[in-house]
Structure formats: C-alpha cells, structure tokens
Amino acid sequence: KAGVTQTPRYLIKTRGQQVTLSCSPISGHRSVSWYQQTPGQGLQFLFEYFSETQRNKGNFPGRFSGRQFSNSRSEMNVSTLELGDSALYLCASKRAGSNTGELFFGEGSRLTVL
Amino acid sequence: QKEVEQDPGPLSVPEGAIVSLNCTYSNSAFQYFMWYRQYSRKGPELLMYTYSSGNKEDGRFTAQVDKSSKYISLFIRDSQPSDSATYLCAMSAISGGSNYKLTFGKGTLLTVNP
Numbered sequence: 001k002a003g004v005t006q007t008p009r010y011l012i013k014t015r016g017q018q019v020t021l022s023c024s025p026i027s028g029h030r031s032v033s034w035y036q037q038t039p040g041q042g043l044q045f046l047f048e049y050f051s052e053t054q055r056n057k058g059n060f061p062g063r064f065s066g067r068q069f070s071n072s073r074s075e076m077n078v079s080t081l082e083l084g085d086s087a088l089y090l091c092a093s094k095r096a097g098s099n100t101g102e103l104f105f106g107e108g109s110r111l112t113v114l
Numbered sequence: 115q116k117e118v119e120q121d122p123g124p125l126s127v128p129e130g131a132i133v134s135l136n137c138t139y140s141n142s143a144f145q146y147f148m149w150y151r152q153y154s155r156k157g158p159e160l161l162m163y164t165y166s167s168g169n170k171e172d173g174r175f176t177a178q179v180d181k182s183s184k185y186i187s188l189f190i191r192d193s194q195p196s197d198s199a200t201y202l203c204a205m206s207a208i209s210g211g212s213n214y215k216l217t218f219g220k221g222t223l224l225t226v227n228p
Contacts, residue, residue, distance in 0.1 A: 042219065
C-alpha cells in the first residue's frame with residue numbers, strides 16, 4: 001500500500017513569490033493535515049481537511065491556505081513568501097474512524113526562501 | 115506554558131545503553147500518547163502509542179504514561195546506532211465531535227555511538 005506522497009521534495013523560492021505544495025494521502029484516508037517543521041519551533045499544525053472541508057486550523061497568517069479535492073488529494077499554498085517560511089512542510093493522513101488520532105506522514109517538502 | 119514540553123537534547127549515548135526520553139504536558143484532556151521517530155530527511159513514523167496511564171512494551175521499547183503527573187516516557191533498551199533519530203512525543207484529545215487532533219513536542223535528537 002503506497003504511503004503519503006508529497007511533491008515537490010525540494011524547492012527554492014525568493015521572497016515575495018508564492019508556492020504550492022501537493023499531497024496524496026494513503027488510499028482510503030480522507031483526512032489530510034499539514035504541519036510546518038523548523039528546528040526552533042518543531043512541528044506546528046497548519047490545518048486539517050476532511051472531505052474537502054477545513055476541519056481545524058492552526059495559528060498561521062492568512063498567507064497560508066489549503067484545499068482538498070474530491071479524491072482526498074490536498075494542496076497547500078503560501079503566498080508572499082518570507083525568509084521565515086523556510087521549513088520542512090509535512091503532510092499527514094489519518095484513517096477514517098481513527099480513535100487515536102494516529103497520523104501517517106509523508107517525507108515532506110523542504111522549502112528554502114532566499 | 116506550552117501544551118507539550120520536550121527537552122530537545124541533543125542526547126548522545128554509547129551503543130547498548132538504556133535511553134530515557136521524556137515529555138511533560140499541561141492539557142488534562144489528552145487521552146492518547148504517542149511516540150514518533152524521525153530519521154534525517156524523512157517524515158515522522160509512529161513508534162508506539164498508549165491510552166491513558168500505564169506501560170506498554172514492544173521489543174526494546176517501553177512507553178510509560180503517568181497522567182497524574184502529566185509525564186510520559188520512552189525507554190530504549192540495548193540501544194543501537196540504527197536508533198539514532200529524532201524522537202517526538204505526541205498527544206491527542208478530542209477536538210470537536212469525534213475528531214482527534216495531535217499536539218507534538220519539539221523532539222529530542224538522539225545519537226547512539228558504535
């Protein structure tokens with residue numbers, strides 16, 4: 001069974017640009033969450049989507065947005081990039097009906113903002 | 115006070131040592147407690163999870179939860195160089211209906227030296 005797939009794995013952008021990251025969850029998983037991971041702050045929750053609806057949202061500015069498609073694939077977008085947006089962006093999916101909250105992570109998209 | 119506190123280390127031990135990793139938390143609503151392992155340049159993967167207080171053992175790994183003290187631990191016996199990774203604790207509580215949301219510690223970087 002394929003795991004969570006994220007693309008692209010690495011990307012470099014400059015300040016002011018925007019970026020779109022893609023995530024394909026494990027087949028049958030309908031919940032997709034996004035996290036930002038940095039050495040200083042650790043894993044920080046961005047948002048969660050379930051059946052194309054945002055179910056939870058973290059404390060990030062409106063420059064960070066996401067969406068989920070009918071096939072459960074998800075994208076997140078960051079507009080007007082800042083240097084501080086450099087991070088590993090992790091996508092995770094969750095099995096429907098999970099009563100533990102267990103997340104299955106992809107390998108991440110490493111964004112560098114110059 | 116952050117919801118979950120975890121000493122970031124780094125922690126360096128010789129091969130064969132017993133390793134103790136710990137997290138404290140402040141939210142008494144947390145019910146499920148997990149440990150994730152993250153190798154360099156990879157996404158986190160679930161190592162163990164426990165429900166409420168008590169111990170759980172899986173091979174060389176033992177997870178302990180003390181809800182009265184709001185303290186969780188992961189013990190690694192006979193540590194191996196392949197255990198070198200960042201270990202993240204994570205906890206979940208119901209967030210709206212039956213939805214469980216995970217909150218992570220910042221992670222502890224462990225190096226096991228041959």
